[in-house]
Amino acid sequence: MKLSLIISAYNQREALDKIFRALLLQTVLPDQILIADDGSADGTRELLESWKGKTRVPVEHLWQADRGFLKTTILNRAVAAATGDYIVFLDGDCVPHRKFIADHRELAERGCWVQGRRCFVREPFVAEFNPVSTAVWQWALRGRIARPMKSVRLPMAIVCRDRGQRGILGCNMAYWREDVVAVNGFDESYQGRGMGADSDLGSRVYNLGRRRKFVYGRALVFHLDHPIAPRPNFDSNKARLDDVLRSGRVRCEKGLDQHLHERVGSK
Numbered sequence: 001m002k003l004s005l006i007i008s009a010y011n012q013r014e015a016l017d018k019i020f021r022a023l024l025l026q027t028v029l030p031d032q033i034l035i036a037d038d039g040s041a042d043g044t045r046e047l048l049e050s051w052k053g054k055t056r057v058p059v060e061h062l063w064q065a066d067r068g069f070l071k072t073t074i075l076n077r078a079v080a081a082a083t084g085d086y087i088v089f090l091d092g093d094c095v096p097h098r099k100f101i102a103d104h105r106e107l108a109e110r111g112c113w114v115q116g117r118r119c120f121v122r123e124p125f126v127a128e129f130n131p132v133s134t135a136v137w138q139w140a141l142r143g144r145i146a147r148p149m150k151s152v153r154l155p156m157a158i159v160c161r162d163r164g165q166r167g168i169l170g171c172n173m174a175y176w177r178e179d180v181v182a183v184n185g186f187d188e189s190y191q192g193r194g195m196g197a198d199s200d201l202g203s204r205v206y207n208l209g210r211r212r213k214f215v216y217g218r219a220l221v222f223h224l225d226h227p228i229a230p231r232p233n234f235d236s237n238k239a240r241l242d243d244v245l246r247s248g249r250v251r252c253e254k255g256l257d258q259h260l261h262e263r264v265g266s267k
Contacts, residue, residue, distance in 0.1 A: 001085050002084040002086070003030045003031050003101065004033075004086070004088070005032065005088050006089050009037045009044060010040055010066075010069075011044070013042045013044050015095070020054075025098040027098060028102035028105060031083070032060070034059075036074040036078040038069065077259050077262070079181075079256055080256060080262060087175055089172070089174065090221065094118060097222070099153060100220065103218040104174050106218075107213060108176075113174060113176070115168060115212055116169075116172035116219035117150045119150040120145065121144065121222050121223065123225040123226060126224045126226070136151050136222075156217070157218040158215070159216075165199060168203075171223065175201075182250070183201065183251055184252050185259075188258075189254050193229050200244055203245060
């Protein structure tokens with residue numbers, strides 16, 4: 001199984017640097033890393049160029065101009081460029097545990113998609129957090145990490161198989177690429193921040209006949225806390241998601257198929 005890791009990003013240079021430090025520590029590597037960049041202008045491109053020479057994994061930077069929050073579009077472009085059979089999605093403010101990729105490989109199962117969890121590095125300590133040297137258990141005891149039980153990798157994964165809406169998070173999830181293609185990827189009709197697009201994708205994959213593996217204790221990520229951005233489109237996005245839940249729709253109209261015949265070059 002070839003695994004592609006897609007990392008979404010927008011002006012998160014420092015966080016991406018921590019992510020790549022964590023990727024160098026992985027016990028098992030992905031086969032491909034794609035940065036889905038929604039218009040960063042903070043030196044992200046230069047940072048990624050410096051990391052390309054330090055990892056054995058091909059790194060591709062897909063960038064689009066900043067025209068507002070269009071994360072679904074750049075994610076679909078990244079899916080179109082992915083060469084893996086299996087795709088793991090990671091947000092650009094989430095640092096993976098050193099066994100993150102190994103765990104996702106082990107959790108992959110036909111007929112299912114995987115939802116991992118996250119703990120939270122409290123905002124005052126984000127700059128100090130170092131995936132190489134930070135003793136996570138000490139930080140948890142000192143209150144620097146919120147929801148500390150989600151920072152603990154257990155001897156065995158706790159897996160709940162369901163078709164629920166609770167806890168669908170785009171920051172740490174994985175799908176078979178063929179399932180994402182079958183539902184036409186992310187719905188680009190969702191506008192701006194707020195609930196919707198990740199839950200929409202998960203729900204349409206449910207409607208395809210798949211179940212979720214809701215996982216605790218494996219595939220861990222450390223969310224680097226930051227101020228919450230405004231979500232002016234929350235109500236309209238929720239209404240769109242409610243329609244998907246009522247209708248049982250599998251494919252979205254404005255989605256991945258716009259990009260499948262493109263070949264976006266490295267930036």
